């Protein structure tokens with residue numbers, strides 16, 4: 001949050017009139033992806049009528065997806081949790097990544113249903129994932145590729161990112177200060 005906030009701070013300086021919509025996955029009331037939502041999902045895709053409970057659940061999904069669809073630019077702060085992304089972010093993705101809401105699928109091909117110009121993603125990890133270290137990214141990193149893939153697949157045209165490693169190290173302060181600096185640079189870059 002510290003590093004993503006630095007990036008957002010730079011964007012606010014550059015675009016003081018821009019609307020900022022903060023979606024904090026820990027504070028947002030994200031519904032459980034339960035039977036009701038599964039029923040609503042398949043009925044909605046098939047064009048069938050939803051009952052009252054399903055319609056209410058589905059409208060919650062639509063309003064979350066709308067916040068992504070309406071964005072000109074998305075900023076994401078993503079910590080690594082157990083080599084991947086935190087479950088709350090995955091819950092958000094599972095809720096909103098619906099056929100015909102964020103992507104299309106014709107039975108063979110996937111396509112985007114969103115047109116967002118850009119996303120800036122801050123990936124933060126406690127350890128070091130260089131190929132020369134004990135936890136090489138090619139084996140241990142299931143965070144970066146998935147998030148980039150997801151954003152590109154739904155239709156974010158330009159996905160940029162920065163990685164901050166070693167926040168578990170004694171030298172974490174340096175890694176974080178350097179990350180803040182790079183985040184400001186990414187936020188300022190056209």
Ligand SMILES: Cc1cc2nc3c(=O)[nH]c(=O)nc-3n(C[C@H](O)[C@H](O)[C@H](O)COP(=O)(O)O)c2cc1C
Nearest residue numbers: 001079080081082083084124125126127128167168
């Ligand atoms: C539940 C949990 C799981 C974590 N798993 C990993 C991991 O697999 N690899 C890693 O390098 N760091 C891991 N970390 C460390 C975080 O990625 C690190 O603390 C990073 O700075 C997260 O951002 P934060 O400090 O704002 O929470 C984990 C942290 C938590 C809380």
